[in-house]
Amino acid sequence: MKFQRSKRIAGRFVLLSALILGIAPSAASAAAPPEHSNEIDHALLWGRDIDQISAVMAVKLGFQVRPGRNPDGVANRYVRMADRSYMELFGIVRADAAMDPGMKADQASLRGGAGARTFGLRSTVLEQAHAFAQQQSLAPTPIFTAALNDPDGDGPSAPPRWRLFAFEHAPLSSNLFFIDYATLKTTPARVSEHKIAPQHPNGAQALTSIWLLSADADADRKQFERLGLAGAKPIRFPQIAAQGYCVPVNGKRLLALQPDGPGIAADALREGGPQLLGLSIGVADLDIAKIRVERGYETQLTGYRGALGEAFLAPTQSDLGLLIEFHASSKTAPACSGGTG
Structure with a gap:
């Protein structure tokens, strides 16, 4: 998931998605060992360009690739699974793409090529996981939320579509973030998407x-x-x-x-x-x-x-x-x- 970082934490952790358009830190609860509620959420895959990586996933491997968005010249697409896990595909679509320091660091590591450096775990007790990371001196970032006007959310009066935190200094050899999602309203379009998206030819x-x-x-x-x-x-x-x-x-x-x-x-x-x-x-x-x-x-x-x-x-x-x-x-x-x- 993509988000814009504050000056205090800019450049210290990897960009997580090209869809996140705004941020709002939330408070953490008292530190305690996290409950065993973590799940593998998704991995972030960079292609040489968005069409190349989409074609490989669909034509060579037999996945269904779903559309994403294209804010500021970095496009994303999705390969969603029936159990809610997924792969998020990225590609730069124009020479003047706006990239924050985390994206630039990712691109520097990949030297313009394809690959992955970041993954996410889903946690239903995000504040508890955040507090535990603080207790362990792992320097988590604040908890950030989706923008109130997130086009895939339920509007400003609803809970933010997602909340997440990363780390100011990567605790692992690859970058990690924890994320949780709000329960969205049931609509015919969402019912159809949830039914169709996990159907893969392979x-x-x-x-x-x-x-x-x-x-x-x-x-x-x-x-x-x-x-x-x-x-x-x-x-x-x-x-x-x-x-x-x-x-x-x-x-x-x-x-x-x-x-x-x-x-x-x-x-x-x-x-x-x-x-x-x-x-x-x-x-x-x-x-x-x-x-x-x-x-x-x-x-x-x-x-x-x-x-x-x-x-x-x-x-x-x-x-x-x-x-x-x-x-x-x-x-x-x-x-x-x-x-x-």
Whole structure:
């Protein structure tokens, strides 16, 4: 989600969306350990341009890409899942695009290329999570809210469409924010959107894992614990030559990884530094998803059995700057079972 930062915090954390048009800090409650209500919300993916990243997601991978907006020359689009998780796609659409320091830092890290450096967790106890972060000396920003005239909200008299906070200094190797959403009025248009948006030709149902890559996975593990995300288990991901930790988040996973010898992870870290190396997507029918991706990339792909069951890697790194893992959806598979990723 995009927001304009105050001078005091400008440049200290990454821009979160191209839709956020105004801000209003709100008060935090007394510090207390956060409840176990966090969920993976979304990952922010930059393309070389908005049409390029949209085409890759739709034509090569078989996702349905939904329209967004285009304020100040940075466009966004959405890939929404049935469980409310999603991927937000970004692209610069004009040379004089207005970018705040966070966006400029993102672009400097990506060197104009595709990739991801930021993800969000949804929290239904945002003030409690904010106070806990303060208690842990993690320097959270104030809580910001959507503008009263947010075109996707319910108007000035309704609660703000979303509220969020980030951090003045990133606590992890990639940028993190916490967000919560208001319950909007039910309208025919929204009912139709909620019904249509999660219907993907590749059968995608949920964003189930986000992979953080750095040179020190244990440092990220310790910071996750400070954020109230405990229970990490060791994990190896031989397909990308990485090892680290799996952090469970409400039945899903955050992976803190580091290279485990020569291979994809080592190459990515050397070329791009700390990053979101990949995302896992649960699909209804793995065979259908695999056929679609093989047709999109005109290549045969080899499957494997990972911690979430049968899976395959889509060869998206050159297109998206990160990998997409598709796996068979399972309501019984444990979020973090250790062993092979």
